Amino acid sequence: MALAEVLQGLGTSQTWLTVVSLALGIFAAYLYLNRALPEGAPPLTKGDWPLIGPISFWTRRWDFFREAARTSANGNFSFHVGNRVVVGVSGDEARRAFMDSRHLDATSGYAALFAGAPTVPKAVDSDQEDINDQHFFKRITAMLKKENFVKSLDALISDTRSRLEDLVKDPKGMTDPFESIYGIVYQLTMRTVACNEIADDRALLDKTLDMFEKIEASSSPKLIILPWFPFPGKLRRLWYGGRLYMIFKKIIEDRARTGRREDDPLQFMVDKGDDVKEILTFILGALYAGQLNSGINAAWVIIYLANDPYWRGKVWEEVKALAEKYDGDTSKSIPARLASAPLEAWENELPSIDLCLRDSIR
Structure with missing residues (x-):
């Protein structure tokens, strides 16, 4: 009898505790x-x-x-x-x-609505955060200048051609652009803002892409609403973000230890005197912000062109004209001849592709 009374009292206490907790939670949310x-x-x-x-x-x-x-x-x-x-x-x-x-502050706004995106620790001082943002935009602007970007143009064309040839050889004869084209864009982004070690290593490239996709898949409204709460998605982001951090950190340390140099964005930042934290902050931010938008937009362009004979025809005529203008050797394939086109031609002589990309972004 005594035990029953104790259990009954405990149950009552738990009920009251639940009610009080809910009331306090609702009141706190209101305030x-x-x-x-x-x-x-x-x-x-x-x-x-x-x-x-x-x-x-x-x-x-x-x-x-x-x-x-x-x-x-x-x-x-x-x-x-x-x-x-x-x-x-x-x-x-x-x-x-x-x-x-x-x-x-576009960086802070993006971070607020994408809580938990991979990054390295940032200073809590607001002035230091401004410096970090200025450093990011200074570096990305320098890397995309013609004299720097053109260095990687041949590699970008080679990467794209190799991956597309793999698609042609696929016996299935079908592809999901949100996997294949998305993967190509990831490799090009890695080449443009990060390092050759990953861009040249298909296994490591796929491994890091898988980490980014797992981080993206963990996104949910509750993470944005309560970014401080340790939801499972938050913990997954921290885990995979930390693994990405360690991969890039190992590459930086390996170059420093062996004295090996590469003609890539990572080496550009090392030569500018950036420390490991600054380099990793830039690379992770540039990869993450660029890949989500560019990869999806490029995939949609392919899908729309596959279903629109008119625009597909216009794009194809522009591509052929570009190849013929800069390489008249008709014994070579169109992709091989495109490699002779300079950067200015890629930027200015494909207006239909530019329109397609703009419409995809819209």
Whole structure:
């Protein structure tokens, strides 16, 4: 009898503990989100629920944006994502402000809405974060200058040609562009912003791509809403981000130990005096931000062209014209002749491909 009373009392205590915890949690969430908007921010849009924000932001994002802009007095609106205030803007004036403002930090905004992306530890000092951002844009701008980018053009063409020839030889006669084309873009991105050791090693290339894909697959709304909570996806990101860190760190240390040099972006940063942290911060950030967008856009271009004979024909005629202009040897294949085209030709003499890419981005 006494034992039953103790168990009953324990059950009652657990019930009360649960109720109190829920009440405190709801109250904390209320205080967490329902604070004043920043000065000058547009009014909140409708349906801005505590903690999760507008449900349609997570389920029908483009429809959500259009509806919120339509019901706003000036096309601009605010809403919450977790504890953050997000401002949506529309119209020419707002678009100019968004594109031209020097006070907006694209890196921090991207990180906030993609919580847990792989990175190396950053200083907590805001001034140091500004320095980190300036370093990133300074390095990426230098690498994409003609005199630096053109050094890797032959390797980029060779990489692409080799991978596409593998597709032609595939007995299945079919491919999933979100695997094959995505993989090609990853190799080109690795070659452009990182190092030859990985770009030249198909096994290591596939291994690091698999890590990036596992990090991407762990993305979820709850990670954005509560980025500090150790959800399984958060732990997976930390694990695979750490493994990527160690792979690049080993390559850097191996070059330093052996005195070996490569004509690639990693060597460029070493020669500029960047330390290991700065190099890894740049490489991981550039790879991650570039691959997600470029790989998907390129895959969609292939899909759209496969289903549109008109544009496929225009693109093919441009490619043939480019090959014939810079290499008149008709005994060679079109891909082999394209290798003779200079960088300026790739940039300026394929307008239909440029339109296709722009439409894919749109």
